[in-house]
Amino acid sequence: MADTEDDILQDFLVEAGELLEQLGEQLVELEHRPQDKELLNAVFRGFHTVKGGAGFLNLTPLVEICHHAEDVFNLLRQGERTVDAALMDTVLRVLDTVNAMFAEVRAGRAPTPAGAELLAELAYFSTVPSGRQTPSSSATPEAVDAPAAPEAANAPNAPAAEVAVDTISDAEFESLLDDLYGTERAPGAASPPAEAPARHPVPTTEKGAGTPAAKAGGGPTTGSADTTVRVDTRRLDEIMNLVGELVLVRNRLETLKATIPDGEIAKAVANLGLVTADLQTAVMKTRMQPVRKVFGRFPRVVRDLARSLNKEVRLEMMGEETDLDKNLVEALADPLVHLVRNAVDHGIEPPDVREAAGKPRAGTVVLCAAQEGDHILLTIEDDGAGMDPGQLRKKAVEKGLMDAEAVARLSDHDTFHLIFTPGFSTKSEISDISGRGVGLDVVKTRIAQLNGSIEVDSRKGVGSTLRIKVPLTLAILPTLMVALGRQIFALPLASVSEIFDLDVRRTNVVDGQEVVLTRGCALPLFSLHRWLVRDEAQVSVESRPVVVVHVGNRRIGFVVDRLVGQEEVVIKPLGALVQGLPGLAGATITGDGKIALILDVPSLLKTYAHRR
Amino acid sequence: MTETGVKADDSRIVGTQGRPAVRALVVDDSGFFRRRVCEILNDDPDIEVVGSACNGLEAVEQTAQLHPDVITMDIEMPVLDGISAVRRIMASHPTPILMLSSLTYEGARATLDALNAGALDFLPKRLEDIARNREDANRVLRARVHALGCRRPRVHTAAPAPVRTRHAVCATRVARRPQAVVIGTSTGGPAALQRLLPALREGYPFPLLLVQHMPASFTGAFAERLDQLCTIRVKEAEDGEPVLPATAYLAPGGRQMLAERRTGGVVRLRVTDSRPEVTYRPSVDVCFASAARVWPGGVLGIVLTGMGVDGREGARLLKAGGSQVWVQDEPSCVVYGMPQAVVGAGLADWILPLDEIGLGLARQL
Numbered sequence: 010m011a012d013t014e015d016d017i018l019q020d021f022l023v024e025a026g027e028l029l030e031q032l033g034e035q036l037v038e039l040e041h042r043p044q045d046k047e048l049l050n051a052v053f054r055g056f057h058t059v060k061g062g063a064g065f066l067n068l069t070p071l072v073e074i075c076h077h078a079e080d081v082f083n084l085l086r087q088g089e090r091t092v093d094a095a096l097m098d099t100v101l102r103v104l105d106t107v108n109a110m111f112a113e114v115r116a117g118r119a120p121t122p123a124g125a126e127l128l129a130e131l132a133y134f135s136t137v138p139s140g141r142q143t144p145s146s147s148a149t150p151e152a153v154d155a156p157a158a159p160e161a162a163n164a165p166n167a168p169a170a171e172v173a174v175d176t177i178s179d180a181e182f183e184s185l186l187d188d189l190y191g192t193e194r195a196p197g198a199a200s201p202p203a204e205a206p207a208r209h210p211v212p213t214t215e216k217g218a219g220t221p222a223a224k225a226g227g228g229p230t231t232g233s234a235d236t237t238v239r240v241d242t243r244r245l246d247e248i249m250n251l252v253g254e255l256v257l258v259r260n261r262l263e264t265l266k267a268t269i270p271d272g273e274i275a276k277a278v279a280n281l282g283l284v285t286a287d288l289q290t291a292v293m294k295t296r297m298q299p300v301r302k303v304f305g306r307f308p309r310v311v312r313d314l315a316r317s318l319n320k321e322v323r324l325e326m327m328g329e330e331t332d333l334d335k336n337l338v339e340a341l342a343d344p345l346v347h348l349v350r351n352a353v354d355h356g357i358e359p360p361d362v363r364e365a366a367g368k369p370r371a372g373t374v375v376l377c378a379a380q381e382g383d384h385i386l387l388t389i390e391d392d393g394a395g396m397d398p399g400q401l402r403k404k405a406v407e408k409g410l411m412d413a414e415a416v417a418r419l420s421d422h423d424t425f426h427l428i429f430t431p432g433f434s435t436k437s438e439i440s441d442i443s444g445r446g447v448g449l450d451v452v453k454t455r456i457a458q459l460n461g462s463i464e465v466d467s468r469k470g471v472g473s474t475l476r477i478k479v480p481l482t483l484a485i486l487p488t489l490m491v492a493l494g495r496q497i498f499a500l501p502l503a504s505v506s507e508i509f510d511l512d513v514r515r516t517n518v519v520d521g522q523e524v525v526l527t528r529g530c531a532l533p534l535f536s537l538h539r540w541l542v543r544d545e546a547q548v549s550v551e552s553r554p555v556v557v558v559h560v561g562n563r564r565i566g567f568v569v570d571r572l573v574g575q576e577e578v579v580i581k582p583l584g585a586l587v588q589g590l591p592g593l594a595g596a597t598i599t600g601d602g603k604i605a606l607i608l609d610v611p612s613l614l615k616t617y618a619h620r621r
Numbered sequence: 622m623t624e625t626g627v628k629a630d631d632s633r634i635v636g637t638q639g640r641p642a643v644r645a646l647v648v649d650d651s652g653f654f655r656r657r658v659c660e661i662l663n664d665d666p667d668i669e670v671v672g673s674a675c676n677g678l679e680a681v682e683q684t685a686q687l688h689p690d691v692i693t694m695d696i697e698m699p700v701l702d703g704i705s706a707v708r709r710i711m712a713s714h715p716t717p718i719l720m721l722s723s724l725t726y727e728g729a730r731a732t733l734d735a736l737n738a739g740a741l742d743f744l745p746k747r748l749e750d751i752a753r754n755r756e757d758a759n760r761v762l763r764a765r766v767h768a769l770g771c772r773r774p775r776v777h778t779a780a781p782a783p784v785r786t787r788h789a790v791c792a793t794r795v796a797r798r799p800q801a802v803v804i805g806t807s808t809g810g811p812a813a814l815q816r817l818l819p820a821l822r823e824g825y826p827f828p829l830l831l832v833q834h835m836p837a838s839f840t841g842a843f844a845e846r847l848d849q850l851c852t853i854r855v856k857e858a859e860d861g862e863p864v865l866p867a868t869a870y871l872a873p874g875g876r877q878m879l880a881e882r883r884t885g886g887v888v889r890l891r892v893t894d895s896r897p898e899v900t901y902r903p904s905v906d907v908c909f910a911s912a913a914r915v916w917p918g919g920v921l922g923i924v925l926t927g928m929g930v931d932g933r934e935g936a937r938l939l940k941a942g943g944s945q946v947w948v949q950d951e952p953s954c955v956v957y958g959m960p961q962a963v964v965g966a967g968l969a970d971w972i973l974p975l976d977e978i979g980l981g982l983a984r985q986l
Contacts, residue, residue: 189935
């Protein structure tokens with residue numbers, strides 16, 4: 010129950026946020042079904058409800074623009090105007106403006122009033138096209154209306170010649186009031202306002218003065234719509250953290266259990282394990298949001314982009330109801346937008362080109378989300394031009410990213426991953442749409458930070474597919490524990506692709522880099538021991554385990570001393586002393602109570618791989 | 622709060638505090654608004670929100686199930702809109718309904734439609750538009766819900782001591798033929814006026830000045846609607862226009878309407894800004910007072926249904942000048958507040974059911 014102004018504001022932000030998201034989808038939908046009465050009604054109500062809430066909170070600029078939009082959709086739903094491209098452009102800009110204001114409100118600032126130009130455009134669309142009957146004042150903005158309209162109504166109506174002659178004097182009005190209420194005028198002045206609109210708008214300071222709302226212990230709001238509770242995500246983070254601690258205790262107990270040969274304890278610990286796992290899933294679920302949250306914005310993105318590039322693009326979305334961690338939903342938004350824009354901009358060809366190639370004029374971009382075990386797989390597929398490995402190779406050499414020989418050795422599949430190299434852009438002229446050559450490598454880095462991976466595949470003339478794999482949650486990390494000397498380190502399991510035993514005698518040195526041939530490919534080898542453990546001579550043995558990790562398109566072998574096993578760990582931030590050390594993502598406590606450092610593979614390679 | 626306050630007035634309608642709380646149903650498709658309205662209402666120990674609905678259809682179902690004493694109703698809703706919901710509820714489970722509407726021209730038209738469909742009263746969704754601050758606004762909402770909720774089952778309070786019956790009045794007074802009719806009303810007024818004025822025929826010999834408590838943006842639409850319903854002309858009053866017979870002038874919301882005699886004897890209307898000390902805009906008192914000056918002894922003042930006491934002081938001036946005052950009787954009122962205030966002050970010549978006021982007006986021919 011909302012007790013304070015802040016709670017009321019939060020309540021508004023939640024509801025209006027959802028409505029604005031829906032509006033984004035509905036408006037794009039409207040372009041395909043401009044006559045759909047239900048849809049027009051829904052859009053009208055969307056603006057209407059946002060306006061209502063904004064009005065309650067005295068967010069006047071927001072009220073004003075929503076009010077104008079509402080007017081436009083009122084005409085549309087009454088069939089007095091029809092949807093056309095120009096109107097859609099304006100309305101979409103209005104939605105952008107509303108979203109911007111909304112963001113300001115969310116950030117605790119007062120919303121910036123909409124530009125006069127945009128309001129004028131809206132006013133234009135909210136008048137009935139000539140030749141139809143005009144309802145006299147349908148465009149009067151409500152918020153400004155109450156105080157302003159009387160003045161406007163007053164001025165020009167009386168016959169001009171008479172206005173000046175004798176207006177009712179103040180003295181006369183006063184004497185009327187004296188007649189009515191006596192010279193004291195107590196009753197009139199003291200009686201509470203009930204009906205007539207207040208002449209003076211409420212000063213905003215009064216609003217903040219704390220309304221003692223809902224002191225009566227909250228209302229039995231029984232409607233089906235009110236079965237949810239709003240919880241601060243920080244509280245959920247806290248719970249997640251505690252569950253994390255519980256997981257650590259369970260791990261510890263499991264280790265201890267092995268040392269105590271007691272059947273009862275073993276049973277209890279096993280039970281604890283089950284319950285902990287269930288609890289972990291349950292808590293994770295509370296943080297889950299459907300991926301629709303991110304997908305919802307794509308119809309609009311694709312529509313705007315296609316329009317500005319004069320392309321025809323159809324967007325298909327699948328698996329929007331797939332749930333994933335709220336933090337991930339937010340973190341994935343930008344990279345996904347980038348990739349989708351990329352698909353439309355670089356992937357889909359102009360309609361004429363497509364037609365000439367025997368394809369339908371409209372290109373298709375398919376966006377798909379699916380859960381695979383403890384991962385989410387996101388696919389972005391287009392039926393556009395695809396990528397030309399030859400061109401990519403040429404480009405890489407031109408840009409000085411690789412030499413001709415190295416490029417020639419790359420497989421086609423590996424060539425595609427060149428697009429994630431910093432400084433690589435395949436379009437000759439940089440458009441302002443996507444890609445200034447900084448995009449895709451940033452995307453890759455972001456995904457790697459989420460312990461995810463990105464894969465690309467393409468066929469020239471047929472299209473490209475990007476696959477992003479991210480864990481369901483960021484809070485608990487499945488790892489592979491390895492030992493270097495006496496120390497334990499954890500490698501995120503997501504980046505581990507295989508493990509094998511290395512016969513030390515079969516390694517070669519190429520270009521000063523130790524490599525081993527596996528399945529016909531040279532795998533660079535690095536000794537983690539040499540990088541991370543000091544003052545401890547490595548015992549020389551003939552065979553060592555190698556952990557093969559993949560970082561983007563590269564596969565690398567880490568030589569370790571010993572494999573410990575797979576363990577789910579809770580990431581704990583590093584203390585201030587070691588904070589920011591390259592190559593380390595955090596620390597955790599292992600089952601036997603020791604501290605293990607969690608390795609951050611991309612940053613590890615960046616820091617150490619070039620030092621010989 | 623003084624004795625003229627909304628609350629004081631309420632308690633007279635209600636009887637005592639001992640009564641069970643008014644059971645309210647809150648209908649709005651916006652969860653945000655539902656929660657706000659619920660909070661405001663639940664703050665009043667005499668009101669209990671028994672349910673909420675997020676569209677018209679749910680509202681109809683919940684009404685059948687919960688039998689609330691009063692319903693607050695939004696207009697724009699998915700599935701079934703507020704006006705249709707009012708129509709269905711009034712057909713199956715007649716319940717006092719308070720519309721919460723927006724102050725736009727469209728909002729006004731929709732609200733008037735809802736009133737025609739049977740809703741009893743309305744308030745703007747932006748409650749601040751009718752009050753000086755949030756607390757006052759909340760108080761207004763609670764008072765209105767409470768007042769409407771108490772209508773069923775109806776409480777017939779004992780009338781204050783010297784109530785003159787219609788016949789007593791008849792016997793003692795000989796009605797002087799008036800020069801102008803001035804009508805003041807609030808809650809329930811739109812429906813009452815729509816019933817009253819169509820009875821007046823073309824060529825009606827007097828002008829009518831109408832004061833209906835209403836927000837600024839509503840009066841234009843309301844005047845248009847009345848004009849369509851009536852044979853006499855009805856318009857929103859404009860500053861400086863001459864007062865003509867067979868025409869009804871509706872006082873614009875947010876301002877004050879006064880009659881004024883110019884040199885040469887022409888009576889014109891003044892539409893002017895209000896003063897902070899006048900609570901209602903437009904005010905029945907102010908209009909009555911100006912009429913009392915312009916047509917001494919020649920006014921028929923009528924106070925119809927409404928909350929509060931606006932009109933009582935104006936009626937006092939009318940009476941002092943020898944004019945007549947009629948008020949609407951309790952059973953035909955949505956809220957017997959303003960008429961009761963006039964009756965209580967001993968200023969009413971006639972206490973009449975609405976339809977008889979209509980007949981009486983028509984007979985003035």
